[in-house]
Amino acid sequence: MPTGKKPAEGTEKRSGRRSSLTVRDNRTGGEYEIPIERGAIRALDLRQIKASETDFGLLSYDPSFQNTAACQSGITFIDGDAGLLRYRGYPIEELAGRKSYLEVAYLLIYGRLPGRTELANWLHNITYHTMVHENVKKFMDGFHHDAHPMGMVVSTLAALSTFYPEAKQIHDSEIRQRQIHRLVGKIPTIASFAYRHSLGMSYIYPDNDLSYTANFLAMMYRPSWTARYDSDPVLSKALDTMFVLHADHEQNCSTSTMRTVGSSLADPYVASAAAAAALYGPLHGGANEEVVRMLQEIGTKDKVPQLIRQVKAGKRRLMGFGHRIYKNYDPRARLIKEAAESVFAITGKNKLIDLALALEKVALSDDYFIKRRLYPNVDFYSGIIYQAMGFPTDIFPVLFAIPRMSGWLAHWQEMLMDQEQKITRPRQIYTGPRERHVPEEAT
Numbered sequence: 427m428p429t430g431k432k433p434a435e436g437t438e439k440r441s442g443r444r445s446s447l448t449v450r451d452n453r454t455g456g457e458y459e460i461p462i463e464r465g466a467i468r469a470l471d472l473r474q475i476k477a478s479e480t481d482f483g484l485l486s487y488d489p490s491f492q493n494t495a496a497c498q499s500g501i502t503f504i505d506g507d508a509g510l511l512r513y514r515g516y517p518i519e520e521l522a523g524r525k526s527y528l529e530v531a532y533l534l535i536y537g538r539l540p541g542r543t544e545l546a547n548w549l550h551n552i553t554y555h556t557m558v559h560e561n562v563k564k565f566m567d568g569f570h571h572d573a574h575p576m577g578m579v580v581s582t583l584a585a586l587s588t589f590y591p592e593a594k595q596i597h598d599s600e601i602r603q604r605q606i607h608r609l610v611g612k613i614p615t616i617a618s619f620a621y622r623h624s625l626g627m628s629y630i631y632p633d634n635d636l637s638y639t640a641n642f643l644a645m646m647y648r649p650s651w652t653a654r655y656d657s658d659p660v661l662s663k664a665l666d667t668m669f670v671l672h673a674d675h676e677q678n679c680s681t682s683t684m685r686t687v688g689s690s691l692a693d694p695y696v697a698s699a700a701a702a703a704a705l706y707g708p709l710h711g712g713a714n715e716e717v718v719r720m721l722q723e724i725g726t727k728d729k730v731p732q733l734i735r736q737v738k739a740g741k742r743r744l745m746g747f748g749h750r751i752y753k754n755y756d757p758r759a760r761l762i763k764e765a766a767e768s769v770f771a772i773t774g775k776n777k778l779i780d781l782a783l784a785l786e787k788v789a790l791s792d793d794y795f796i797k798r799r800l801y802p803n804v805d806f807y808s809g810i811i812y813q814a815m816g817f818p819t820d821i822f823p824v825l826f827a828i829p830r831m832s833g834w835l836a837h838w839q840e841m842l843m844d845q846e847q848k849i850t851r852p853r854q855i856y857t858g859p860r861e862r863h864v865p866e867e868a869t
């Protein structure tokens with residue numbers, strides 16, 4: 427009976443124990459040795475376990491991939507139990523507020539913090555790719571006046587694919603970097619055009635003399651091209667820190683979508699459009715919008731117990747709480763809460779923060795949330811800050827997509843360079859009808 431691959435030499439632990447599983451198939455009595463590498467077994471190693479010679483072999487069944495590693499990645503490390511988040515090994519607490527979003531974007535995509543010359547070249551490349559083709563404006567003008575800005579951003583990212591056919595040459599490094607520059611540079615422009623369209627205001631072109639977030643704020647809020655607009659440096663700095671905190675989060679739903687679409691060798695514009703579509707969902711990046719709507723619906727602290735009762739009765743979810751990986755406080759939520767003070771010092775306090783703090787306090791002392799290890803996630807406080815900065819609620823998911831673009835592109839590029847990666851095509855367990863035949867037509 428096959429005993430499977432022997433673990434590679436040298437995998438024996440210091441204790442002399444082999445790093446492997448010995449699996450006994452009780453259907454046949456067969457025993458198999460399956461190597462353990464980096465805390466995982468290769469699912470393909472299960473296929474040798476057969477009930478008969480004609481058997482296909484075992485699959486691993488993991489709906490929503492709750493316990494499946496789809497890739498090996500060196501970009502972001504999360505320890506959900508300890509509440510740790512590191513970008514390329516740097517703790518998020520050391521990057522937020524100390525490195526700019528574009529420095530962090532470079533770190534995520536290229537694996538190291540940029541030197542002086544690398545940073546100057548990177549800033550130049552991003553800055554000089556912020557403009558969009560004039561026809562993009564015509565495309566965006568076609569949306570209904572009340573189109574959700576996230577729907578406009580998703581569609582326009584895909585439309586950019588038609589402006590840059592060279593992007594299909596995804597294995598050409600120079601062409602690939604040019605698309606990376608274009609997507610990081612253009613997404614704030616597209617986001618601001620979506621916002622201006624919803625107000626019926628003229629589009630404001632990028633100003634290459636401004637920083638990434640100051641330029642975005644000017645494109646959003648400058649009254650007209652002839653009017654001056656200087657964003658408050660504290661607010662553009664706070665937004666930059668928010669962008670750092672939202673830049674990447676390993677194999678989340680939208681990043682996994684970017685990898686999946688990219689695995690068919692589609693260009694990065696349609697892949698990032700698919701990723702943005704996944705982020706739009708209320709269980710993912712759309713949660714920040716839902717949190718503010720939930721807090722506005724509650725209105726006052728005396729309504730908090732009623733909301734908690736509804737959640738515990740399973741009638742609704744506490745938006746901004748819970749996480750697939752974090753079973754402790756999301757470190758980003760803590761940093762965002764700290765950033766709130768600097769924003770409120772300029773904008774005045776958003777009264778929703780007191781309601782959110784009261785809600786967090788009640789939830790964190792309630793057994794329902796403690797037992798399920800539900801803590802505030804990145805979305806719980808972000809919307810409160812964005813609202814204080816004057817952003818409309820429906821632009822919040824777009825504010826998530828702008829910085830997450832660098833994370834999507836980092837994973838897209840890593841996937842393309844990974845020799846083990848092929849087109850993503852999971853298996854299934856078929857539960858439909860057995861073979862049956864179309865009845866003969868009655869003559």
Ligand code: SDX
Pocket residue numbers: 674675677678679708709710711713737742743744745746747748749750751798800803804805
């Ligand atoms: C993001 O993956 C990432 O990294 C995402 C992200 C990133 O940076 O990319 O961190 C960004 O998407 C943050 C999450 C934003 N979403 C929300 O805030 C929406 C509310 N949260 C949930 O819907 C939920 O917590 C998820 C989607 C975030 C995680 O869902 P899981 O891991 O699939 O958890 P689950 O649905 O299996 O829930 C486990 C239990 C269930 O209770 P029981 O069925 O066991 O009784 O916890 C309960 C759930 O009902 N639960 C909640 C809850 N979240 C989970 N109950 C009330 N309120 C919640 N928010």
